[in-house]
Amino acid sequence: MSKLKNRCWTLVQHSAYTARQDPTFKNAVESASLSTHQELGQVVDAGALLFTSYADAEDAADEISKDALDRALYPEQVSADTPTGPLTFAESLTIGGRPLFLPPAPPNS
Incomplete structure (x- = not known):
């Protein structure tokens, strides 16, 4: 490779969930560095997000994880009406032992 x-x-998927099964982080994500062309190809083929900047990856992770973490860590600040759903992960495709996050498909125009 x-x-x-x-x-x-x-x-x-956030390592606090994959390593310790902490339910707070079940629907949270974190950035993962890609080191080989094979990993890069797998990410692209799966339709996952790809970043060329660590800062951009971290910003995206924060935004995607915000609802789940705010709901778990700051329940008094979150409206019960705020919709939140489970995130989708490619369980069979992992980076560093953590399942790859698959973003929702864009709505058809």
Whole structure:
């Protein structure tokens, strides 16, 4: 497997859930660095998010995880009417042992 010359990142299920099964982080994501062309190809083929900047990956992870973490950590600040649904992960495709996050498909125009 050839190594990537330029680093890339994607989003995966949060390690606090994958390692410790902490339910607070079940619907949370974190960034994961891609190191090989094979990983890059798998992420692209799966339709997952791809970032060329660590900061952009972290910002996206924060935004995607916000509802789940706010609901768990700050329940008094979250309206019960705020819709939240489970995130989708590719259980069979992992980066560093964490399932790859698959964003929802864009609505048909």
